[in-house]
Amino acid sequence: MNKSIQYLLSLLFFIQISCQEKKEHQKTKAMTKYEWTEGTSASSGYPMEVYKGGMECEGGEWVGLGFGIIPGGNSWGAINHGMGNGFRSLPTRLEFIWMSYMENQFYLIDTPIDTAKLKAYFSKGYEVKVTNGSGETEHLNYDKIGVGMAPGGVVVVWVAGVGVQKEVGRYKGKKVTIPESEIAKLDSHENRFWRKDYLDEVFNNGKVIPEKIREENKGKPIPFGIWDTYRIQYSWKPVFQLPEKAALNPLTDVGIDMINGEKEQLDAAKISVAQNAERAMPTRIVFDFIGSDHKEYGANGDLNEKSSFEAFKTVFGENPNSTKADIVIKVNEANSHFTIQLRGENGKVAFIKADKVEVF
Template sequence: MKKILLFLLLTLQIASCQNHNSNNKKMNEPQYEWGIAVNTPIGYPIRFYAAMVGGTPIVGELYTEKEEPDWGNAFGYESTSMDKLPKSVDMVWLSYKEDCFYRLKTAIDYEKIAKLFREGFNQRVPNGEVRHKTYDTIVVGIAPGGVVVFWAGNGYKKITEIGRYQAEKIDLKEPPGLDSHERLIFSKEDREEVLNSDLTIPKAVREANKNKPIPFGLWDSYRDHQYQWFPVYEIPNGKIGDVNYRYWNGEAGATLYTDFASYMGKVDFFYLEEPIQKRPLFKELVIWYKAENGEKYLAEVSFDWEAVVAAYQKVFRKEADKVMAHLDIRVNRNNTYLTFQLIGDNGKQTFLEPKTLEISKFTEEDVIPPTPFE
């Protein structure tokens, strides 16, 4: 009964926040088919006591991730419905690893959300065609320390950050009248079971984190390490295909091969011609390309966080706002390896070693349709 009353209270609070505009303006607000997904870093499960995103409750309770991507993933969303986009949130949850409760009650960036949903994006669909789509998920990311990040998402190939928010630690006591299931969130036995179960935290992760402090601030650092840089793809006597990318801050997207331009007039150097801007650091890359030998290849790359940060700091040093750099990504002529060289306009440069790299040849019969480039 207590949880039901809290849900009603949250609904009334959020409805009150959303009623500050005139009725006429509200009537003009568009509706979209959208749902909610919840992300937690691997090894840091949480349980909601109650949560509302706009006027939509988060129905699930226990949330945990056991594999990548665990930060910026719009899969696994709860049921979608046609509704207005959220303007505020009110959420209370237990952080199992920290053994404490948090609450986030705040307005969120409705204007940015509305702009993202309204403008949408172009995406290649499985049959190879490019179609205009829009977002269908509000992704809620909850990290240790009460860090909350919201993204607009569609699957895990298109994720755009909405904003970062800070929850407050609260002292939540068990109210009387709860049934056995509702009492789980206050149970010490349940906490021990969750923290030591392979169903919630993989054994390898538990062992790796054993006796280590919680890395507070890590998820903020994923957002904070942004520099003025851009990638350049070098395919000797070849052609670039689509490129899927994922940043460490959880954002993800794709660059279609038709959007690439020649870099510095070189026909086998490709980049996205756009204004220079700060961007996060690569976590993963998937590159389709056609090599000099006429064959088509797929390169899948991942990067280690500490290694990529060290490389960028070596080039940018303490002049992040003054330096501009490009990451030269070069395919060797045997199509067995990629090199990654970060080159700054300050004369500094360094090579970045990938964590994993796999290059494979593909054909028209592959399960994943190849990029339809000549």
């Protein structure tokens, strides 16, 4: 081989290695790792359990979701923590099979998820007031990725941090049947999905489905589609009406939970000038105020789901974009109770009942 050919081959080899190293560097650079833990969620009365699978992450990392039954006693979006924690790349794909117990049905989800949206949340983080009463704000990072499963094969992914939770996307699984040949190979723990003793425990254990919820749902059909109805957004903002000379505590945040599993923290010092935003219906409101007696009070209320649906239908009709509205939280003169009213710019008004109201 003459020197010219030898030199050319050496140059090509060097270029190939350099390009490969550059690609590997770019891949590593793009694969930023964040500190987070995985979790799962189910809706009240509808326990779920992952049979096998989980989430594929950037760079081929894998995060399993099969860490036990997901109780049906929690609100939709309440995240049960998984086993993992630490710096990891972000999920790119959902790929798992799960059991919807009240349907006696397995579902399969195999779909890419919005990794770019996840990155945007994890990279930006959010600001909240510190809890020591100083009024200072602190920057926090999202540290959980939750996967919710609902009847009908509905899957929702959220990103969450302390007091804040945002929806990343909604996906749909398909019904599957596990082959008898596969079931026959499972050990006594793995085959629990088909064992009568285990199923009886799921349906009758008050920790999985509280007796109150079980009785409320008894004889009723599964409300397929309701979990997509939860995702409908309306243009509204919170407005507070307090007794004369009382005011929201400006050193705190106002916490709002939504029916679609999202949560917000709003600066109480700026809430009077807050603009309308597209949000799902609220389910819980938490706030602090200073009464005319100069005492500090804390307050919270859980909104009744049926009453909320009725109120929003009264004000917005069949079109969630038909108007804008205020949710008015009015505290009584004795600082012992508050009411909740939905007021539309179209002049329509409706009260929302609360399942629980506390002022302390």
